[in-house]
Amino acid sequence: MEEIKSELSLYFRLALASIQTRIEYRWxxxxxxxxxxxxxxxxxxxxxxxxxxxxxxxGWNLGEIVFLYSILILIGGFVSSLxxxxxxxxxxxxxxxxxxxxxxxxxxxxQVMSMGFDISGIAHLTLATITxxxxxxxxxxxxxxxxxxxxxxxIIAGVLIMGGIRLIIASVAFFAINNQSLVHLxxxxxxxxxxxxxxxxxxxxxxxxxxxxPIAFVNFYPAxxxxxxxxxxxxxxxxxxxxxxxxxxxMGYGLWRRxxxxxxxxxxx
Numbered sequence: 001m002e003e004i005k006s007e008l009s010l011y012f013r014l015a016l017a018s019i020q021t022r023i024e025y026r027w028x029x030x031x032x033x034x035x036x037x038x039x040x041x042x043x044x045x046x047x048x049x050x051x052x053x054x055x056x057x058x059g060w061n062l063g064e065i066v067f068l069y070s071i072l073i074l075i076g077g078f079v080s081s082l083x084x085x086x087x088x089x090x091x092x093x094x095x096x097x098x099x100x101x102x103x104x105x106x107x108x109x110x111q112v113m114s115m116g117f118d119i120s121g122i123a124h125l126t127l128a129t130i131t132x133x134x135x136x137x138x139x140x141x142x143x144x145x146x147x148x149x150x151x152x153x154x155i156i157a158g159v160l161i162m163g164g165i166r167l168i169i170a171s172v173a174f175f176a177i178n179n180q181s182l183v184h185l186x187x188x189x190x191x192x193x194x195x196x197x198x199x200x201x202x203x204x205x206x207x208x209x210x211x212x213x214p215i216a217f218v219n220f221y222p223a224x225x226x227x228x229x230x231x232x233x234x235x236x237x238x239x240x241x242x243x244x245x246x247x248x249x250x251m252g253y254g255l256w257r258r259x260x261x262x263x264x265x266x267x268x269x
Contacts, residue, residue: 040073040127043195058200063138064227065196070128070135071219072194075158077125083163085116087187089170090179099265109256112170141226153242154222160245161218167252174259186213194219199232206232214248217241 047065050057057065089112092098101108141147169186173179190213193201198209198220209216210233217240224231225238 037127040131044069044131047195058197060197060227060229063135064223064229066131067135067139067141067227068197068219068223069195070132071154071158071223072191073124073128074132075155075162075218076191077121077128078155078159079121079162079166080124081118081121082113082159083116083166084118084121085112085114086163086166086170087183088116090173090183093173093263094178096265098263102260102263108260109167109253139227147226150222150225157241157245158218158222160249161215161241164245164249164252165215167249168255171252171255171259174263190215197224197229199230203232210237214244217244 044066047057047069048062052062055061060068089098092101092112098108101111104111136143165186169179169182172182193205193209194215198206198216201209206216209220217237221231221238222241223229225235231237
């Protein structure tokens, strides 16, 4: 137990050092906040314009889509805080800097996550919470104990899914060195599918986002449960978020462990 406490304390210190490094560039942090606020506002306004023009999107009104979006960015806030370092992992391998992580008596993955802890993720979470509260003023959801517990499970599941995807992509760097194209494709571009109800897409895309690249479990199926909306597939899928998250993260961690075993230093560049 003492060893676990000591190790957690070291991870906390690494995260704190990362925060101190990042807040030294105060104006960068302030600019990021304004950029994030502008992005959220622009995306919500875009949805608002479309819904105003067509009244609904796939049977979802403005309030319901804002609620869908609020779940996405709420989960994204946790992911941004914890897994930003994972996105930058390819450069550690490419430049040979990952070697230093392997000679320390700590988990390499824990070091990457701790040293990449992003304080701006807390700002992300703050704005996401405000958006979530606003979204709830537009819809009618009874926040009883069952719904609160399901929301907590939804957040955990979403973090595991999105974090697991990032871990899988990071692990590719062990074998392919440069993984930046995958980062942009599967982390940033794929996220655009979740801004709207997945049910508006063709059946093949819905199938892919559910069973092949299961990011629909991040916000679409949970939002459908809360709002009592049709998903196009079985309503039981709303309960599969956590198992899906555990599976995705488990796959990512398994690939990471395999990459560690076969890692050969890329050398300085």
